Amino acid sequence: MAQLGFYINQSLCTGCKACSVSCKDKNNLNVGINFRRVYTYEEGSFIQQPSSGIVQNVKSFYFSIACNHCTHPKCTQSCPVGAISKDKENGVVTINQEVCQGTQLCVRACPYGAPQYNKKIFKSDKCDFCIDLQDKGEEPVCVSTCPMRAIEFGPIKELRKKYGNVSQIKGMPNASITHPNIVITPHKDAELSSS
Numbered sequence: 001m002a003q004l005g006f007y008i009n010q011s012l013c014t015g016c017k018a019c020s021v022s023c024k025d026k027n028n029l030n031v032g033i034n035f036r037r038v039y040t041y042e043e044g045s046f047i048q049q050p051s052s053g054i055v056q057n058v059k060s061f062y063f064s065i066a067c068n069h070c071t072h073p074k075c076t077q078s079c080p081v082g083a084i085s086k087d088k089e090n091g092v093v094t095i096n097q098e099v100c101q102g103t104q105l106c107v108r109a110c111p112y113g114a115p116q117y118n119k120k121i122f123k124s125d126k127c128d129f130c131i132d133l134q135d136k137g138e139e140p141v142c143v144s145t146c147p148m149r150a151i152e153f154g155p156i157k158e159l160r161k162k163y164g165n166v167s168q169i170k171g172m173p174n175a176s177i178t179h180p181n182i183v184i185t186p187h188k189d190a191e192l193s194s195s
Helices: 018-026 074-078 105-109 131-135 141-145 156-163
Strands: 004-009 037-043 046-048 054-056 059-065 084-086 093-095 116-118 123-125 151-155 182-185
Touching (some): 004 156, 074 084, 074 105, 141 151, 151 156, 156 182
Antiparallel strands (some): 037 059, 116 123
């Protein structure tokens, strides 16, 4: 099996948060803990024209993100007890709840905010790519519940061959930090400038 990854078609995402809600429901997550998050990115302003008209140059878009099951995950390196591992076959990064000591170093280390700390059980956890569903031949819940079909998953090499190599957009950390296994079709206002 090859390294798995997510594909996000940002131009289709409407910010409905169905992916986030279904993930929260499937994983029975407490309030404040979200393995998949949907962010709104906004920029621009209104410009007062000399003729007393107002022109806007406002831009906004949505972005759905979870754990990127990075090639070089900072969370695995930061865990002092070895609770976080990257599967050698499919590249999925998981946190062993029996080993986790709740130091929260993984939470601080991840530039994408993937590990989430649960104050009720004093442990961290994160997206596990719905491996339990995949083992039954099903899609991850975020993929299957997106009404716009803006999220796909599969071997990252195939996703990159099909959709390109964009793994960073406006508002995201530099992809060179962890080499995330994500491919993005950016919204027109989310593209990084080439300058």
